[in-house]
Amino acid sequence: MQEGLKRTQEERRTETIRALLAAARKCFADKGYVGTGTPEIVAAAGLTRGALYHHFADKAALFAAVVEEEHALLAMAINAASESEDEPGPVKALIEGGDAFLTAMQDAGRRQILLIDAPAVLGREALDAINARYGLRTLIEGVSEAINAKSIRDLPVLPLAHLLNTMFDRAALANAEELPGYRKSIKALIRGLKI
Amino acid sequence: MQEGLKRTQEERRTETIRALLAAARKCFADKGYVGTGTPEIVAAAGLTRGALYHHFADKAALFAAVVEEEHALLAMAINAASESEDEPGPVKALIEGGDAFLTAMQDAGRRQILLIDAPAVLGREALDAINARYGLRTLIEGVSEAINAKSIRDLPVLPLAHLLNTMFDRAALANAEELPGYRKSIKALIRGLKI
DNA sequence: ATAAATTACAAACTGTGTGTATCTAGTTTT
DNA sequence: AAAACTAGATACACACAGTTTGTAATTTAT
Numbered sequence: 001m002q003e004g005l006k007r008t009q010e011e012r013r014t015e016t017i018r019a020l021l022a023a024a025r026k027c028f029a030d031k032g033y034v035g036t037g038t039p040e041i042v043a044a045a046g047l048t049r050g051a052l053y054h055h056f057a058d059k060a061a062l063f064a065a066v067v068e069e070e071h072a073l074l075a076m077a078i079n080a081a082s083e084s085e086d087e088p089g090p091v092k093a094l095i096e097g098g099d100a101f102l103t104a105m106q107d108a109g110r111r112q113i114l115l116i117d118a119p120a121v122l123g124r125e126a127l128d129a130i131n132a133r134y135g136l137r138t139l140i141e142g143v144s145e146a147i148n149a150k151s152i153r154d155l156p157v158l159p160l161a162h163l164l165n166t167m168f169d170r171a172a173l174a175n176a177e178e179l180p181g182y183r184k185s186i187k188a189l190i191r192g193l194k195i
Numbered sequence: 196m197q198e199g200l201k202r203t204q205e206e207r208r209t210e211t212i213r214a215l216l217a218a219a220r221k222c223f224a225d226k227g228y229v230g231t232g233t234p235e236i237v238a239a240a241g242l243t244r245g246a247l248y249h250h251f252a253d254k255a256a257l258f259a260a261v262v263e264e265e266h267a268l269l270a271m272a273i274n275a276a277s278e279s280e281d282e283p284g285p286v287k288a289l290i291e292g293g294d295a296f297l298t299a300m301q302d303a304g305r306r307q308i309l310l311i312d313a314p315a316v317l318g319r320e321a322l323d324a325i326n327a328r329y330g331l332r333t334l335i336e337g338v339s340e341a342i343n344a345k346s347i348r349d350l351p352v353l354p355l356a357h358l359l360n361t362m363f364d365r366a367a368l369a370n371a372e373e374l375p376g377y378r379k380s381i382k383a384l385i386r387g388l389k390i
Numbered sequence: 391a392t393a394a395a396t397t398a399c400a401a402a403c404t405g406t407g408t409g410t411a412t413c414t415a416g417t418t419t420t
Numbered sequence: 421a422a423a424a425c426t427a428g429a430t431a432c433a434c435a436c437a438g439t440t441t442g443t444a445a446t447t448t449a450t
Contacts, residue, residue, distance in 0.1 A: 012417090012427060048430075050428045120314070123311075160380040162377075166362060181355075182354040185350050185355040185358055203447090208398075250399095254436095
């Protein structure tokens with residue numbers, strides 16, 4: 001009698017999906033979306049393409065799931081970094097949150113997935129929808145707080161938040177030696193909003 | 196005796212390339228890079244794939260040529276808009292240049308090519324290299340002037356220019372009703388750099 | 391001027407990858 | 421225990437990218 005062979009459907013399902021996501025994450029991170037084929041992914045997961053297309057509509061849907069997962073991990077990393085902070089002012093919170101983001105983004109695979117491929121594969125709309133549930137959400141809250149506290153000028157919240165978000169994304173793509181210059185410039189741009 | 200049949204090689208060559216670029220520009224603009232196949236492009240150009248692969252290394256090289264051309268057109272449009280201006284201050288020049296950019300970017304196809312597909316297809320490096328010869332170049336000059344004139348704070352030129360560039364790109368992707376909010380926010384961010 | 395060489399392009403071929411349809415094994419429900 | 425359903429493997433069809441081969445036109449060399 002072998003143990004663990006009689007798995008419930010839910011167990012099979014979740015375990016298979018988990019294996020697919022893990023394999024896909026690694027492939028997409030290493031070789032990009034177009035550079036990785038579904039045969040490669042399922043081989044790395046020890047499955048066949050049948051399993052993939054049973055659980056995901058298509059390759060893009062699998063990628064979207066990876067993006068979602070990666071966003072969640074990113075958000076966790078950022079939250080963990082800014083956990084033990086004692087309440088700073090809203091402007092300082094924005095800057096420190098951005099720094100935490102840049103630190104969490106020092107991973108080539110993460111950059112490839114979230115910043116290079118995701119916009120083109122999922123499209124702005126879909127990506128913003130995902131983003132709005134993670135990093136962008138806290139950024140919007142932060143901007144909103146800063147404006148309500150009259151710490152920065154009164155500007156349209158969503159556009160400003162999107163612009164800051166975009167700047168952080170761009171800074172995350174800078175190579176290591178350029179990064180300090182980007183941090184400094186972003187800091188100056190945010191501080192310039194102070195009333 | 197039929198006229199115009201005896202074309203020189205240079206004429207054939209340039210005319211064929213022109214036809215390919217025009218057809219490719221339209222296809223890429225309408226259906227995106229992955230959404231358009233090379234058979235579709237050459238059919239629209241009244242040629243065959245043989246011609247395409249004779250003049251371009253691969254599909255990505257054709258796309259790169261389209262991007263280059265589009266950047267040149269964009270730069271022309273912006274220059275034309277800011278032609279009759281009497282010398283404004285460096286900060287105002289930055290803001291007005293950005294406005295001209297946003298206006299010139301009100302073309303869905305242009306946005307698809309330059310902002311959606313180009314980063315993923317060509318990669319940041321290659322795209323920046325092209326960009327550096329067009330819009331980004333003038334932006335760097337503008338930032339540099341503003342700093343030298345002590346109109347804005349002393350910050351690393353390239354990172355700041357890239358950040359501004361990225362903000363304008365993001366604003367260009369906003370839909371029409373959001374655009375004013377983006378313009379206003381960008382204006383405030385730039386003005387905040389003033390000394 | 392004519393032959394050789396080069397260039398422009400077409401047509402056919404090959405490989406690879408996506409998505410689908412079919413089929414089997416295992417699980418849950420009745 | 422049988423029927424219904426789910427998970428997943430195998431096989432298939434199609435499309436597209438890139439290459440190879442072939443042909444017509446132009447340029448260069450003799």
